[in-house]
Amino acid sequence: MYEKEKDAIGAFLRGEMDRRALIRRLGGLGVTAASAGTLYNMMATSALAADFDWQKHKGKSVKLLLNKHPYTDAMIANLPAFKDLTGMDVSYDIFPEDVYFDKVTAALSSRSSEYDAFMTGAYMTWTYGPAGWIVDHNEWLSDSSKTNPNYNWDDMLEGVRKSCAWNGVPGGELGSADAKQWCIPWGYEQNNLTFNAAMFEKAGVKVPTNLDEMLEAAAAVQAGNDGVYGVGVRGSRSWATIHPGFLSAYANFGEADLSNDGGKLSAAMNTAGSKEFHSKWVKMIQESGASDWSTHTWYQVGTDLGAGKSAMIFDADILGYFMNGGENAMAGQLAFAPFAANPAASAPTPNIWIWSLAMSKFSKDLDATWYFMQWASGPEHGLFGATEMDFVNPVRKSVWDSDVFRERLNKNYPGYVEMHDVSAPGASIKFTAQPLFFDLTTEWAATLQRMVANEVPVDEGLDQLAESMNSQLTEAGLR
């Protein structure tokens, strides 16, 4: 059974057949996309085993600390393939996201050897790395005896890969030649537009393509739909308010959080350009944002879109992806679009959140753990997760090239693929890497709240913010 199908996939894996030809052939054999994915994964696992001694750490065990997330579900669903391939065992602890990073910090700061690897965000590694809690993964990536020759590190999207590497110098460029690879990208989020197509149509509004248009569209779609507000963006007093749509748009105007003068950092958000941008952003929230905007986190932004209370969000693309399914009232009615806030910009420049994997410095067996790491972040698992589970957005170019994956997205998520393709070249972390990241960014969000509440004018608020940040940077010896 499936011998002909296996032959076709085998030919593809050996490079004797291109993707389109493979799909045509499988279609001709009556194989569904799901079955094709399963077969591909099975064959890919066999192909993996042919080129590398995956059984080197047979009998060993790895323990993971994971966040409850669709990426985790995809990995767990595919774990039997890893166990078959390596003869290793994998155990894991899964914690809810609300407490996940407390658990990680507690485990790492107490130098616990319980967990060998864990999920992390790239921002968090700016704390974990210099503290000596995680390893520089370059040591394993560059060792051909430890890394599968088909791992294909260069297949990772460049902006994503570089965003996970930092030299540890405050203000140091991410992905520089001397950077340490603190974590391995796993899945990531761009920040773009998800909109309710029916609401836009009802109000006769076009999808905005820059910030000025967004202000107008948000107001118009709000006026054209009863009980709906125009645009959902985050607003809680947290660093997470700054990093999605806000920073993506801000960076698109060429503005930065900090300036770096020969290693001396200074606040850069009180420039004329920044003040103009902030004024527009504040006006947009005041006129067309949620009435309880200052409490909005990822959850409220997504929930309101899914429940039909907001007409669009400028936030993580996968948040829109999630809200377009399940038992959400607006499931199936959402569409996606790339967004370059600056009309003079050639393309979007989304700031990104990267769910990554990192090895704990306190792991009892880093080499064995690396076997799991390279499998979990490898192209085969990426394709399995993207085509059979909800492992979006994948970080590998080869997965984005997969016709099966693209067709799956095009079928139910209109505009998603195009949005990604247009935005991916400019997608990277736009923050300056430095140890005060969480404190300074939270203060930025607090200032934004005061501006939206009309407690302080934008110009004055940004001057005060810059002064406060500069004082903290000086105190920390960074200025």
Added chain:
Amino acid sequence: MDHTSFLERWFRRAALTVIIIFFMFPIFWIVLMSLQTNETILRSPPSMSFAPTLDNYTAILAGRLDSNVASMGIDFVNNLMNSIILSVCSVAVALALGVPAAYAFARHKFRGSEDIAFTLLSFRFAPPLLVLLPLTLYFQEIGLADTYLGLVWVYQLICLPLILWIVRGYFEDISPDIEYAYRIAGHSWFSTFRKIALPLAGPGIAAAGLLAFIFAWNNFIFALVLASADKQPVTVGALAFVTASGIQYGQIAAAIVLSIAPTLALALWAQRYLVEGLSLGAVKG
């Protein structure tokens, strides 16, 4: 003889009704939410008319969480069992250690007794995270990390001071003359403690035990830091319904109903002891 006027009685009842509605409404609303789907919960404006469903309870008991994108495994029943194990064992240990200690502090004035009692109370003042991180290192060395025994031990930081100080006040309120009379009849110290002091302090001990149980049940941080996922209590487990792909309000509400049920039942059963025990223990002659 009742001297209250009709108007006063009417106002009293009205005030009681308002207070009951004020305090019970959130619980009532949560129960209603637990019987709805996410879609009906998120309707704008909210409505009281809906077709009740037990799907949220079924999902929790079956261990499956249907999120916006997929079905995920959850282990809330295991979390509930962990809460029961940790709270019951912690209170039992705290009662076994705390009641005799409280009696000793109340009846026997010895050198340093106040200092020791205050030191035990000071466990309540320590910020948990400050204590837990170094404790994790020690627990790993002595093999207590990620064990129920280790957690029950740490839970004594919550239960022991509470029981000791409440029960001590209660013992101090009981006249020592009753115990002296029993001793003169030829009974031992232990017999006096068991036959006279303990029964008289019963309501106070029950009240302290119940309070300690509630505090232990509501604890969040100890197991989170010191144990792995399979030993987490309901306070951590309930957060599993807040996922990247959305908040499952209905299932959170069902989880809250299930998790407050044991403490609510215990509190209702023991409320007479709770009020009597706390008020008597607090008033000193």
